[in-house]
Amino acid sequence: MISQEKNSGIAAAPIDHARAGRAHPVTLREVAELAGVSTATVSLVINKKKNARIADETRQRVTEAIAQLGYRPNAMAQTLVSGTSKFIGLVADGVATTPFAGQIIHGAQDEAWKHGYALLIANTEGNKDLERDAIAMMLEYKVRGILYSTWFHRPTDIPETLREADFVLVNCFSPDAGTARAVVPDEAQGGQSATEILLRGGHRRIAFINTTTPAPAKDGRLQGYKDALEAAGISFDPDLVLEAYPDQEGGYGATEDLLKLGVSAVYCYNDRMAMGLYDGLRENGLSIPEDIAVVGFDNQEVIAAHLRPPLSTVSLPHYELGAAGVRMLLGIDAAPLESAVKIACPAVERDSVAAPSPA
Amino acid sequence: MISQEKNSGIAAAPIDHARAGRAHPVTLREVAELAGVSTATVSLVINKKKNARIADETRQRVTEAIAQLGYRPNAMAQTLVSGTSKFIGLVADGVATTPFAGQIIHGAQDEAWKHGYALLIANTEGNKDLERDAIAMMLEYKVRGILYSTWFHRPTDIPETLREADFVLVNCFSPDAGTARAVVPDEAQGGQSATEILLRGGHRRIAFINTTTPAPAKDGRLQGYKDALEAAGISFDPDLVLEAYPDQEGGYGATEDLLKLGVSAVYCYNDRMAMGLYDGLRENGLSIPEDIAVVGFDNQEVIAAHLRPPLSTVSLPHYELGAAGVRMLLGIDAAPLESAVKIACPAVERDSVAAPSPA
DNA sequence: GAATTTTGCTAAAACGCTTGAACAGTCTGA
DNA sequence: TCAGACTGTTCAAGCGTTTTAGCAAAATTC
Numbered sequence: 001m002i003s004q005e006k007n008s009g010i011a012a013a014p015i016d017h018a019r020a021g022r023a024h025p026v027t028l029r030e031v032a033e034l035a036g037v038s039t040a041t042v043s044l045v046i047n048k049k050k051n052a053r054i055a056d057e058t059r060q061r062v063t064e065a066i067a068q069l070g071y072r073p074n075a076m077a078q079t080l081v082s083g084t085s086k087f088i089g090l091v092a093d094g095v096a097t098t099p100f101a102g103q104i105i106h107g108a109q110d111e112a113w114k115h116g117y118a119l120l121i122a123n124t125e126g127n128k129d130l131e132r133d134a135i136a137m138m139l140e141y142k143v144r145g146i147l148y149s150t151w152f153h154r155p156t157d158i159p160e161t162l163r164e165a166d167f168v169l170v171n172c173f174s175p176d177a178g179t180a181r182a183v184v185p186d187e188a189q190g191g192q193s194a195t196e197i198l199l200r201g202g203h204r205r206i207a208f209i210n211t212t213t214p215a216p217a218k219d220g221r222l223q224g225y226k227d228a229l230e231a232a233g234i235s236f237d238p239d240l241v242l243e244a245y246p247d248q249e250g251g252y253g254a255t256e257d258l259l260k261l262g263v264s265a266v267y268c269y270n271d272r273m274a275m276g277l278y279d280g281l282r283e284n285g286l287s288i289p290e291d292i293a294v295v296g297f298d299n300q301e302v303i304a305a306h307l308r309p310p311l312s313t314v315s316l317p318h319y320e321l322g323a324a325g326v327r328m329l330l331g332i333d334a335a336p337l338e339s340a341v342k343i344a345c346p347a348v349e350r351d352s353v354a355a356p357s358p359a
Numbered sequence: 360m361i362s363q364e365k366n367s368g369i370a371a372a373p374i375d376h377a378r379a380g381r382a383h384p385v386t387l388r389e390v391a392e393l394a395g396v397s398t399a400t401v402s403l404v405i406n407k408k409k410n411a412r413i414a415d416e417t418r419q420r421v422t423e424a425i426a427q428l429g430y431r432p433n434a435m436a437q438t439l440v441s442g443t444s445k446f447i448g449l450v451a452d453g454v455a456t457t458p459f460a461g462q463i464i465h466g467a468q469d470e471a472w473k474h475g476y477a478l479l480i481a482n483t484e485g486n487k488d489l490e491r492d493a494i495a496m497m498l499e500y501k502v503r504g505i506l507y508s509t510w511f512h513r514p515t516d517i518p519e520t521l522r523e524a525d526f527v528l529v530n531c532f533s534p535d536a537g538t539a540r541a542v543v544p545d546e547a548q549g550g551q552s553a554t555e556i557l558l559r560g561g562h563r564r565i566a567f568i569n570t571t572t573p574a575p576a577k578d579g580r581l582q583g584y585k586d587a588l589e590a591a592g593i594s595f596d597p598d599l600v601l602e603a604y605p606d607q608e609g610g611y612g613a614t615e616d617l618l619k620l621g622v623s624a625v626y627c628y629n630d631r632m633a634m635g636l637y638d639g640l641r642e643n644g645l646s647i648p649e650d651i652a653v654v655g656f657d658n659q660e661v662i663a664a665h666l667r668p669p670l671s672t673v674s675l676p677h678y679e680l681g682a683a684g685v686r687m688l689l690g691i692d693a694a695p696l697e698s699a700v701k702i703a704c705p706a707v708e709r710d711s712v713a714a715p716s717p718a
Numbered sequence: 719g720a721a722t723t724t725t726g727c728t729a730a731a732a733c734g735c736t737t738g739a740a741c742a743g744t745c746t747g748a
Numbered sequence: 749t750c751a752g753a754c755t756g757t758t759c760a761a762g763c764g765t766t767t768t769a770g771c772a773a774a775a776t777t778c
Contacts, residue, residue: 025501027734038758043736053755070523075499076438077734080763085435096465096678099458099661106455109482113489118496121480123468130472137477140434142384248665272665279667282641302458302661306607306631308638319455386764397728402766412725436764439733 026071035065042066046073079142087120088112088326089138089165091131094151095123099300100318101151104170107322108147115330117144128159135161145329147322148172153184153216170325171318173340182340183324185316187217190345191224192231194267194295194314197347199232201293202356203265209254209277211246211269221269221297244269248276255280264292265353271296271303274311274352293353297345310350317343385428394424401425405432438501446479447471447685448497448524450490453510454482458659459677460510463529466681467506474689476503487518494520504688506681507531512543512575529684530677532575532699541699542683544675546576549704550583551590553626553654553673556706558591560652561715562624568613568636570605570628580628580656603628607635614639623651624712630655630662633670633711652712656704669709676702 032039037058044052045062065071079085090108095101109119120143122134138146145166150156156172158180169182198206208225211218226236242257244250251273258266258277268274274296281292288294288309296304299315320343328335335341391398396417403411404421424430438444449467454460468478479502481493497505504525509515515531517539528541557565567584570577585595601616603609610632617625617636627633633655640651647653647668655663658674679702687694694700 025734029734039735040737040758040760041756044757047736049737053757055756058756072495072499074439074501074734075496076435076444076501077763078736079435080433080439080734080765081736083763095461095468099461102454102458102461105464105480106482106484109454109480113481113492118500119480121464121468121478122472123465133472136431137434140431141477142433142435248667252667272661275665276667300661302631302659306634308607308611308635384764388764398765399728399730399767400726403727406766408767412727414726417726433764436733437766439735439764440766442733 025074026069027074028071031062031065031069031071034069035062037062083142084144085142086117087138087141087143088117088329089135089141089143089146090119090121090149090322091124091134091138091146092121092149092151093124093126093131095121096125098151099302100298100316101149103318104149104322104325107319107324108170108326109322110319111323111326115326115332117326117330131159132161135159135165139164147325147329149322149325153187155216166329168325168329168335169340170321178338181328181335181337183321183328183335184216184340184342185321186342186344187220188224188227189342190297190314190316191221191267192228193224193345193347194221194297195225195228196232197295197312197314197349197353198265198267198293199228200356201265201289201353203263203293204232204234205240205261205263205265207240207242207258207261207263207266209242209244209251209258209266209268209273211273212243212250213246218269225267244273246270247272248279251276251278252280255284259284266292266294268294268296271298271300271311271313274313275303275307278307288352289354295353299348304348304350307352309352311352312347312349314345315348317345384433385430386433387430390421390424390428390430393428394421396421442501443503444501445476446497446500446502447476447688448494448500448502448505449478449480449508449681450483450493450497450505451480451508451510452483452485452490454480455484457510458661459675460508462677463508463681463684466678466683467529467685468681469678470682470685474685474691476685476689490518491520494518494524498523506684506688508681508684512546514575525688527684527688527694528699529680536698537696540687540694540696542680542687542694543575543699543701544680545701545703546579547583547586548701549656549673549675550580550626551587552583552704552706553580553656554584554587556654556671556673556708556712557624557626557652558587559715560624560648560712562622562652563591563593564599564620564622564624566599566601566617566620566622566625568601568603568610568617568625568627568632570632571602571609572605577628584626603632605629606631607638610635610637611639614643618643625651625653627653627655630657630659630670630672633672634662634666637666648711648713654712658707663707663709666711668711670711671706671708673704674707676704 028039028042032042042062045054045059092101112119120138124131124134147168147170148162149170150172153171155175158174169180173182173184174180210222229236240261242254244254246269274294286292296311296313299313304311304313324343327333387398387401391401401421404413404418451460471478479497483490483493506527506529507521508529509531512530514534517533528539532541532543533539569581588595599620601613603613605628633653645651655670655672658672663670663672683702686692
């Protein structure tokens with residue numbers, strides 16, 4: 001990442017770098033020759049070593065030579081010398097499967113970049129062989145560390161080879177605690193926030209349509225619901241908790257049962273469910289939020305922001321997970337081995353819950 | 360501090376590779392010493408050189424030493440020698456912005472992997488400085504080539520430095536033709552396919568709600584619509600073409616105007632629009648596909664597959680774009696400089712268009 | 719049994735960079 | 749005026765591979 005200095009003093013020095021298809025990349029040696037110094041000097045100038053004593057005039061000459069030749073350091077050679085590269089590996093089990101993975105990548109990439117690291121990503125789509133190969137590849141490229149991520153929050157096994165590297169689990173955790181650093185979303189807090197949106201809207205009798213699929217999210221989001229109710233002095237009523245498959249069809253299908261509950265508000269396990277529920281409610285002539293208030297979970301952009309009315313929900317902090325993973329890896333954030341670090345799921349309020357009546 | 364060395368030869372060699380946190384990675388030299396040969400020999404057996412003559416017994420010994428030590432080649436050293444790495448760079452202007460980018464990554468990654476390459480990705484979110492740095496980084500790491508991709512199909516400028524590498528434009532193209540290889544979706548064919556779904560459903564009077572935003576997609580999808588009509592012997596009626604902002608709100612807002620047209624079917628510029636239109640239509644008491652058939656474009660999973668009824672649409676081939684980009688870069692697929700290669704947008708039929716009445 | 723070929727393996731030179739040690743000069747202080 | 753300190757620069761070793769040329773020993777030929 002040569003800084004591409006000014007073309008100092010002497011005007012009109014025809015910078016001819018960026019010559020496409022150059023047969024042979026410019027090396028340190030060539031720069032040194034042009035500048036009439038040794039390669040050591042050039043290296044010193046480039047790396048701005050603090051205790052390197054270089055005459056301004058020399059520094060100048062070197063800088064010019066670099067610009068003129070369009071020199072770029074060979075990162076491979078640098079890495080060879082230093083032992084580790086400026087790479088952070090990210091192995092993901094589903095880049096394609098979900099819009100969420102992109103956010104993890106994005107967060108990791110931004111944070112990594114900030115510290116001078118580049119992201120080397122590998123998508124395994126759950127294939128264990130691919131995964132092993134991917135990790136091997138990263139190890140061979142001497143990555144600084146590896147982020148091992150899953151597209152939904154879940155426990156995971158840690159591949160043997162992963163332990164050869166410095167690593168952090170992102171959006172997943174090891175079932176046997178104390179053995180790996182990890183960062184996950186705070187499902188319980190999220191569930192609580194979601195419920196609180198409804199509580200703030202003045203609702204007291206609130207249903208929760210949970211998922212049928214076992215997952216940390218299932219337990220956490222339910223726990224959050226209970227916590228919020230308790231904090232509001234409302235006793236938990238198990239009859240108000242329904243279960244459905246966590247997608248549009250599931251939400252739609254739950255409509256009938258929900259209506260029997262006589263609630264004024266419902267908190268859905270996720271946005272997709274809420275989307276289905278919207279249809280179900282509408283078919284029953286009910287309007288949101290007047291007749292019934294709805295909140296989701298995930299803040300899945302394409303859906304939540306554009307339903308009618310736009311859906312109040314709670315955001316899964318994928319970007320933050322990626323970023324925090326990198327920070328933990330680099331030792332910038334604390335990363336206890338004992339338990340996963342939890343990242344907050346912030347509430348995103350839109351129009352599916354009415355403001356409390358001023359009464 | 361290398362883990363306990365050989366207990367050579369003798370059976371029961373406990374393979375102790377994968378020793379986490381090994382102080383110093385195992386090198387070729389160490390393997391060579393354990394096996395009692397030169398590093399050259401080890402290199403030769405590892406790379407299975409065809410005209411290398413190695414005794415079976417030696418090969419055996421080396422192989423064992425490798426396994427015993429858990430040796431991994433240092434890719435940096437290999438790259439240094441060979442001049443180029445096994446990396447393909449992917450610079451994207453929006454990994455986060457859209458669920459689509461993930462598919463490009465996925466396709467590129469799968470194809471790259473297939474040829475022994477790893478993906479080095481950089482997300483620039485449109486930031487030109489970041490972009491320059493990202494490309495510089497890739498150049499420094501001696502990538503085999505760079506895929507420059509955009510999250511929606513559009514013309515793009517080619518950053519100066521990009522030309523220092525072998526590159527292919529993905530989902531975008533250079534306004535001045537003949538200067539860069541590129542691969543883009545075939546919008547016109549897609550538009551035609553979308554319209555044909557409706558035509559096959561027996562519809563003759565078909566509206567098209569185009570986008571208000573200028574883009575290759577706008578022109579292409581309209582062209583496809585015209586082509587399909589013409590092929591069906593239906594003359595194009597400009598009055599049947601509406602325009603709206605390409606999201607849910609736009610689609611919803613277009614309902615009223617659409618209804619005035621007296622059409623039996625409508626083709627929307629994209630799925631999000633169709634989603635909004637669904638709401639508008641429903642509010643007018645119309646049902647899909649009985650009263651009006653709808654097709655979208657993009658095949659945006661979360662939406663299209665889960666609307667009620669599920670939306671017939673046309674798929675944007677992001678995965679294929681990524682994969683084709685890699686193949687073009689590696690010279691596996693032909694890649695004319697003159698014009699962008701177009702990838703088909705396959706129709707995905709669901710239930711928003713009824714089968715033609717058997718009459 | 720010498721001449722020739724084949725086989726099995728190694729020495730050593732790269733690849734492009736970093737870095738600690740070393741070395742001339744030049745200053746400084748007493 | 750000279751020891752010592754400082755300044756500016758270079759030497760050269762080393763990072764972990766690959767690869768070519770070459771060498772000794774074994775096998776083959778006649």
